Amino acid sequence: MDEILLTRALFGTTMAFHIIFATMGVALPLMILSAEILYLKTKDKDYAVMVKRWIKGFAILLAVAIPSGTIAGVQLSLLWPGYMKIIGEVVPLPFQIEIFAFFIEALFLSIYVYAADRLSSLMRIVSVSLVALGAAASAVLITNAHAFQNTPVGFRMVEGQIVDVDPWAAFFNPNFVVAASHVLVTAYMTGAFVLASVAAFKMLKAEPGSSHFIYYRKALMLGLIIGGLFSIFSAFTGHESAIHLHLYNPEKLAAAEGLFETTSHAPLKIGGWTDPERQEVKYAIEIPGLLSFLAGYSFDEVVRGLNDFPEEYWPPLFIRLLFNGMVGIGILLIMLSVIGFIWRHILKREVFPKWMLGCFVVSGPLAMLAIELGWLFACIGRQPWAIYRVLSTAEAATTAGHIAPLFVLFTGWYVVLAIITALVLYFYFKRHPLAEDIPIS
Amino acid sequence: MTDALLAITMLWIFVMIYTVAAAIDFGAGFWAMFYMKRKRNRATAMANRFLSPSWEVTNVFVVLIVVALYSFFPGATFTLGTVLLIPGSLVLLLLLVRSAFLVFAHSVEKYKALLTVTSGVTGLLIPAILVLVLPIAQGGFIEVADGLKRLDFGALLTSARTYAFSFLAVTSSLYLSALFLTDYANEAGEKEAYHIFRRNALFLGPVLMAAALSIVGAVRREAEWFYANLEANGILLILSLIFFVVGYGALFIPHGKDPSRLGRPRLAVISTAVQYLLASAAYGMAHLPYLVYPLVTLESGFTHPNTFRALFLSFIIGFLILTPGFVYFWKMFLKDTGYLKQE
Ligand code: HDD
Ligand code: HEM
Ligand code: HEM
Numbered sequence: 001m002d003e004i005l006l007t008r009a010l011f012g013t014t015m016a017f018h019i020i021f022a023t024m025g026v027a028l029p030l031m032i033l034s035a036e037i038l039y040l041k042t043k044d045k046d047y048a049v050m051v052k053r054w055i056k057g058f059a060i061l062l063a064v065a066i067p068s069g070t071i072a073g074v075q076l077s078l079l080w081p082g083y084m085k086i087i088g089e090v091v092p093l094p095f096q097i098e099i100f101a102f103f104i105e106a107l108f109l110s111i112y113v114y115a116a117d118r119l120s121s122l123m124r125i126v127s128v129s130l131v132a133l134g135a136a137a138s139a140v141l142i143t144n145a146h147a148f149q150n151t152p153v154g155f156r157m158v159e160g161q162i163v164d165v166d167p168w169a170a171f172f173n174p175n176f177v178v179a180a181s182h183v184l185v186t187a188y189m190t191g192a193f194v195l196a197s198v199a200a201f202k203m204l205k206a207e208p209g210s211s212h213f214i215y216y217r218k219a220l221m222l223g224l225i226i227g228g229l230f231s232i233f234s235a236f237t238g239h240e241s242a243i244h245l246h247l248y249n250p251e252k253l254a255a256a257e258g259l260f261e262t263t264s265h266a267p268l269k270i271g272g273w274t275d276p277e278r279q280e281v282k283y284a285i286e287i288p289g290l291l292s293f294l295a296g297y298s299f300d301e302v303v304r305g306l307n308d309f310p311e312e313y314w315p316p317l318f319i320r321l322l323f324n325g326m327v328g329i330g331i332l333l334i335m336l337s338v339i340g341f342i343w344r345h346i347l348k349r350e351v352f353p354k355w356m357l358g359c360f361v362v363s364g365p366l367a368m369l370a371i372e373l374g375w376l377f378a379c380i381g382r383q384p385w386a387i388y389r390v391l392s393t394a395e396a397a398t399t400a401g402h403i404a405p406l407f408v409l410f411t412g413w414y415v416v417l418a419i420i421t422a423l424v425l426y427f428y429f430k431r432h433p434l435a436e437d438i439p440i441s
Numbered sequence: 442m443t444d445a446l447l448a449i450t451m452l453w454i455f456v457m458i459y460t461v462a463a464a465i466d467f468g469a470g471f472w473a474m475f476y477m478k479r480k481r482n483r484a485t486a487m488a489n490r491f492l493s494p495s496w497e498v499t500n501v502f503v504v505l506i507v508v509a510l511y512s513f514f515p516g517a518t519f520t521l522g523t524v525l526l527i528p529g530s531l532v533l534l535l536l537l538v539r540s541a542f543l544v545f546a547h548s549v550e551k552y553k554a555l556l557t558v559t560s561g562v563t564g565l566l567i568p569a570i571l572v573l574v575l576p577i578a579q580g581g582f583i584e585v586a587d588g589l590k591r592l593d594f595g596a597l598l599t600s601a602r603t604y605a606f607s608f609l610a611v612t613s614s615l616y617l618s619a620l621f622l623t624d625y626a627n628e629a630g631e632k633e634a635y636h637i638f639r640r641n642a643l644f645l646g647p648v649l650m651a652a653a654l655s656i657v658g659a660v661r662r663e664a665e666w667f668y669a670n671l672e673a674n675g676i677l678l679i680l681s682l683i684f685f686v687v688g689y690g691a692l693f694i695p696h697g698k699d700p701s702r703l704g705r706p707r708l709a710v711i712s713t714a715v716q717y718l719l720a721s722a723a724y725g726m727a728h729l730p731y732l733v734y735p736l737v738t739l740e741s742g743f744t745h746p747n748t749f750r751a752l753f754l755s756f757i758i759g760f761l762i763l764t765p766g767f768v769y770f771w772k773m774f775l776k777d778t779g780y781l782k783q784e
Contacts, residue, residue: 056548059544059548060544060545060548062497062544063540063541063543063544063545064537064541066497066500066540067500067533067536067537067539067540067541068537069504070500070503070504070533070536070537071533071536071537073504073507073508074503074504074507074529074533075530075533077507077510077511077518077521077522078522078525078526078529078530079522079526080522081518081519081520081522081523082519084511084515084518084519084522085511085515085516085518085519086515087511087515088511088512088513088514088515088518088744089515089744089745089748090745090748092508092511092512092744092748092752093751093752093755095508095512096508096509096512096752096755096756096759097755097759098508099501099504099505099508099759100759100762100763102501102504103498103501103763103766104763104766106497106498106500106501107498107763107766107767107769107770108766109497110493110494110495110497110498110770110773110774111494111769111770111773113494114493114494114773114774115494115773115774118773162745165745165747165748166747167745167747167748167751167752168751398522398523398526399523399589399590400523400524400526400527400591400592401591402526402527406526406527406530409530409534410530410534413534413537413538417537417538417541420541420545421541421545423549424545424548424549427548427549427551428548428549431550
């Protein structure tokens with residue numbers, strides 16, 4: 001493998017690892033806040049127990065989220081010095097403002113966790129709201145830098161020199177709001193489904209009708225309702241992202257859709273595999289005109305195909321799979337939460353069938369997979385550019401060498417740490433079972 | 442003051458705050474490990490009570506410094522990013538282990554010892570490697586060939602400066618944290634822990650001085666330009682030495698309320714902090730105009746003026762908003778006797 005590919009692999013692995021914990025770091029405060037508010041309103045002690053147990057899980061996950069994020073942040077400069085030189089000169093604002101978001105989160109998290117017994121219930125809600133705010137802000141701001149890579153504005157390049165810098169214009173680049181809202185909403189959705197997964201798994205083993213069964217059912221429904229709501233939002237914001245691709249990064253949309261010829265009345269193709277030789281998508285279900293309609297709300301909308309662009313600027317065509325995977329999971333999870341909601345609240349059933357619980361158990365891992373696919377799609381689909389039409393990935397990368405051993409070292413470390421984290425969660429909750437807080441009855 | 446000078450001053454202040462906060466944080470991790478085995482000893486509990494809420498806030502400073510460096514001085518990022526790949530990566534890996542294990546040690550009773558030892562040991566290795574940024578930026582370790590810059594590991598590993606700086610970083614960590622924990626134990630009314638940490642500080646003070654002198658000696662032989670500039674800032678260094686003596690001496694003044702106990706820990710902490718401030722000011726000023734000798738200067742690395750203005754504004758607003766948060770945090774964990782005295 002060449003050094004640039006290795007560099008990409010190393011950074012991609014760091015991000016893929018960080019994002020799992022970061023997503024939970026964004027979503028869990030919202031879930032904890034919801035449970036705090038429910039407890040305040042219903043005085044149902046189950047919700048207080050939920051808060052207590054979720055906080056513990058949150059603290060353990062953050063112990064990995066924070067250092068892995070620090071790695072991501074520092075690796076940006078170590079691995080992509082060419083990229084950070086431009087970022088530093090043109091859009092450092094999101095990174096810098098993010099620091100303040102980190103501080104807010106770190107300060108109030110410590111207060112919320114380690115001073116919990118000394119806080120009034122109002123101060124508890126204020127603290128956890130600030131934690132949630134800090135986490136959301138950090139996700140939004142880091143996505144800003146990513147959005148800038150897709151729609152770089154606020155400066156001009158003249159003979160390799162950066163001139164006419166307007167850092168606020170770069171900050172409010174066209175892709176910012178869309179990308180940030182999609183990232184935030186999908187993080188909330190994923191965290192909610194992960195908690196629903198855990199609850200469903202426990203329900204499979206609990207005695208139906210027992211106090212524990214009822215506790216886990218409350219957690220499940222909270223997860224499904226919040227997860228379902230945000231999965232609908234994520235479809236809307238995702239659709240908005242696709243429109244932005246149509247406007248600003250047309251070759252990425254063309255690769256995602258396997259569209260070679262520029263055309264109006266472009267069909268939407270679902271599933272299948274792009275064949276570059278014959279310039280078609282094999283084994284796909286085609287819906288005539290729908291792609292044009294989705295991209296511009298009119299069947300006459302002209303969607304540009306790959307053949308409009310020189311082949312060296314084509315993104316890798318397999319990104320279509322990543323895109324379809326993400327969208328497919330999104331739609332599946334919307335349906336799943338609707339089914340769960342109808343079963344419990346409209347049909348008023350007390351117990352869920354085993355197959356349905358089984359589906360809920362996989363919902364969290366699937367949502368996390370969609371997050372990974374989404375990032376891979378966004379980053380790989382931008383190739384060969386690190387900053388679209390400004391800086392190629394090759395120019396961005398480090399020339400220091402020695403990437404291969406670092407790749408092995410970091411990846412091995414992540415694997416070991418992932419295993420240890422899982423064990424720590426397992427041991428902790430095994431030593432502190434639910435029966436400690438709620439007697440079985 | 443030019444914009445670039447303002448920027449480097451801000452950056453240097455962040456580095457200062459981090460140096461002191463991180464030294465205490467890393468050192469406290471070491472003491473938590475060192476006194477772990479002795480059962481009835483309160484020293485470990487003391488160190489842990491400080492560490493639990495504070496490591497996260499300290500960690501944000503790492504990010505703050507990196508971000509401030511590449512946003513104020515993108516021109517230096519390219520060089521530093523390239524040559525620091527290996528040492529930087531090592532620090533990152535150690536940081537990941539330390540932070541994770543620090544938290545895990547509180548969650549899993551069964552492997553507590555192993556987790557605490559690992560986070561204690563990595564906590565000493567991190568400053569030892571992290572500090573190498575300083576000798577590298579002083580020059581002598583970067584090779585330039587075909588326009589590419591590389592770190593010369595052979596030179597780095599055989600240089601006296603490397604070991605002198607690492608030695609200073611580790612002893613600083615231990616000395617500062619011992620002083621700080623003496624004060625913390627005093628605040629909490631923990632007599633036994635107080636004596637333990639005071640004794641450690643007494644032992645480490647002279648070691649710290651030896652480390653500082655070894656750096657001066659090594660720099661004199663290996664980085665003449667820097668040594669000459671240091672001499673020009675001699676007054677600051679002498680003042681710094683005076684504050685060290687005051688801080689160390691404060692450990693022998695009889696305690697206010699309880700004359701049988703020796704030491705004024707608050708005075709010791711404050712004057713030692715002033716000592717570090719002065720020494721770093723001397724160091725920083727001696728380094729100018731170079732960021733990375735002789736490749737990058739203050740002006741050649743500086744960001745676009747528009748960007749600097751936006752950054753400066755957002756720093757001011759950000760810290761204004763955050764200040765109440767820091768104050769609240771301080772009250773909750775560093776002053777509140779309910780927290781300090783808990784079991
Ligand atoms: C700050 C913005 C940012 C964010 C939030 C992410 N990335 Fe990224 N990614 C980059 C910024 C970036 C980059 C630094 O700009 C890279 C390096 C070169 C490039 O073109 O993009 C990159 C490359 C890159 C590559 C190699 C690209 C390729 O093979 O074409 C992978 C696999 C990932 N990333 C994966 C991820 C994943 C899984 C992420 C989320 C979890 C993620 N990235 C978030
Ligand atoms: C290149 C991309 C990214 C970089 C460079 C990055 C950087 C960081 C850094 C430096 C930290 C540690 C902060 C600290 O010391 O407290 C962190 C933590 C975190 N990151 Fe990321 N991050 C990236 C992507 C993301 C994304 C996409 C999300 C959200 C979906 C996210 C959410 C978080 C959260 C929630 C934390 C946890 C703790 C905290 O805020 O203190 N990050 N990240
Ligand atoms: C349901 C329909 C969905 C559609 C139409 C959709 C659409 C998109 C598009 C077009 C992008 C690329 C943006 C770019 O490259 O600039 C994207 C990115 C992304 N998607 Fe989705 N998505 C959907 C569902 C989901 C789901 C369910 C998740 C995760 C739970 C998810 C997570 C992400 C992430 C993390 C990114 C990368 C960040 C970004 O570029 O905004 N998406 N999505």
